[in-house]
Amino acid sequence: MMKTITNSIKIVFPAQSENEALARMAASGFLSVSGVPVGVIAELKTAVSEGVTNAIVHGYRNMSGNVTLELKRFASGRIKIVIRDKGVGIADIKKAMQPLYTTAPEEERAGLGFAIMESFCDKVKVRSSPGCGTAVTLEKYIADEK
Amino acid sequence: MQSIEFDPSRRILSVFLYGEIDHHSAREMREKTDIAAGRYRPKLLVLDFSGVTFMDSSGVGLVMGRYRLAQENDFTLLIANPSESIRKLMLLAGLDRLVRIVQTAHSAADTGRGR
Numbered sequence: 148m149m150k151t152i153t154n155s156i157k158i159v160f161p162a163q164s165e166n167e168a169l170a171r172m173a174a175s176g177f178l179s180v181s182g183v184p185v186g187v188i189a190e191l192k193t194a195v196s197e198g199v200t201n202a203i204v205h206g207y208r209n210m211s212g213n214v215t216l217e218l219k220r221f222a223s224g225r226i227k228i229v230i231r232d233k234g235v236g237i238a239d240i241k242k243a244m245q246p247l248y249t250t251a252p253e254e255e256r257a258g259l260g261f262a263i264m265e266s267f268c269d270k271v272k273v274r275s276s277p278g279c280g281t282a283v284t285l286e287k288y289i290a291d292e293k
Numbered sequence: 294m295q296s297i298e299f300d301p302s303r304r305i306l307s308v309f310l311y312g313e314i315d316h317h318s319a320r321e322m323r324e325k326t327d328i329a330a331g332r333y334r335p336k337l338l339v340l341d342f343s344g345v346t347f348m349d350s351s352g353v354g355l356v357m358g359r360y361r362l363a364q365e366n367d368f369t370l371l372i373a374n375p376s377e378s379i380r381k382l383m384l385l386a387g388l389d390r391l392v393r394i395v396q397t398a399h400s401a402a403d404t405g406r407g408r
Contacts (some may be wrong), residue, residue, distance in 0.1 A: 164317035171315075171347070189378050196349040198314045252315070255323065255354035259386055263350055266385055 154181045155276040159215050162207040162232065170199040174228070180252050181220040183289055184203040190267035191228065191287060198230035198283045203252055206234030206281055226287045233280035240273050295322055299333045306335035311344035314352035323355055327362065335368050341397075343374035352379070353386040360391050373397050 156177045160166045174195040180190045195216065202214045215231040239245045244265075249258035264271045268285040275281040294311040308326050312318065329336060340359065345352070356372065363370040372394045375383060383394060 168313060171313075174328045192347070193349050193382065195371050196315055200349065200351065204316060217344075233373040235356060252308070255351075255358040256316075257350045257354040257386065259353055263382070263385065282361075 153222050154220040154221050157215065157217040162210075162212050162214050162234075164200075164203055164208065165216070167196055167199050167203065169198050170214070173216065174218060176218075177218045178226070181226075181291045183220075183226065185285065187289060191226065191285070192233040194264045194267045194285055195228060195230070195252075197263050198228075198285065201260050201283070202230055202232035202234065202254065202281065204254065206232035206236075207274050208235065208251070210234060224289045226289060229282060229283045230285075236277040236279055236281055237273070237275040238277050240275055242272065256257065294318075295325060297325070297329045298330070299335070301333075304334070304336040304340060306330060306337070307341055308347070308358075309341045313347040313354045313389055314345055314355060315347070315349055316351045316406060319351040321356060326332055330359075330362060330366070330368075337369045338363060339371045339373050341373045342376070342379055345376070345379060346364045348379045350376075350382075350386070353382070353388060356392060359395050363396060371395060373400060 154177070156173065158173050159225040160169060171192050174190050178191055180195040189227045199214060199216065212233050217229045219227045220228070242248060247258040249256040261271065264285060268287050270286040273281065273283040296309045298307045306329060308329065310322055314322065333342065338359065359400065360370050370392050372388070374382065374390050374396055375394065383389060
């Protein structure tokens with residue numbers, strides 16, 4: 148399996164809601180220069196928005212801290228995106244990933260973040276431990292590699 | 294960002310949403326829409342998405358919350374003019390089972406403030 152990285156970016160930003168747009172811009176900019184088709188960029192941008200919003204709303208609820216967003220483009224055509232926080236963590240990952248489940252209904256969260264990430268990505272992996280934080284890994288395979 | 298129009302004879306409240314809808318921007322849109330709905334007491338609330346360039350699940354939450362408001366206050370909610378990708382997200386979330394989604398000739402773009 149080809150593991151050669153052809154391009155990568157890593158940004159770290161405070162868990163403030165205005166940075167949701169910043170994360171999307173960074174992701175779509177990276178994917179754009181990496182030759183990812185426009186339709187795929189739109190979907191991955193949405194997935195990144197969901198992941199980063201989760202980190203800000205749930206990971207760092209009433210806390211401050213940093214969110215790390217990392218994107219990698221592999222020669223094989225694979226895109227790997229990792230969103231990390233050092234917030235509260237998720238006790239029951241399976242439950243958290245259930246559609247319509249949310250711990251913030253008062254903020255009108257639809258509980259669809261993971262469902263959207265899963266629908267727009269080929270693979271979604273969540274690693275979390277309560278008190279330590281969460282890492283969400285999104286993978287997408289781009290068929291038409293230049 | 295949004296602009297609001299009210300047609301008093303037909304009691305139609307049109308809310309034109311602009312830009313990107315995410316967790317950050319949805320709060321203001323929600324508050325301003327609810328204030329207008331409380332003030333005008335419409336029969337029909339139209340959420341016009343023609344000026345919306347991006348939306349994540351926060352937009353779904355925004356629609357679901359206004360749907361609840363419509364149920365409680367006995368008015369009809371309508372979604373107008375979402376882009377293809379936003380429409381796709383709405384269908385994925387099953388919003389079409391709660392609210393009618395329409396394309397109209399008159400849109401936020403016609404007011405000259407859209408896109």
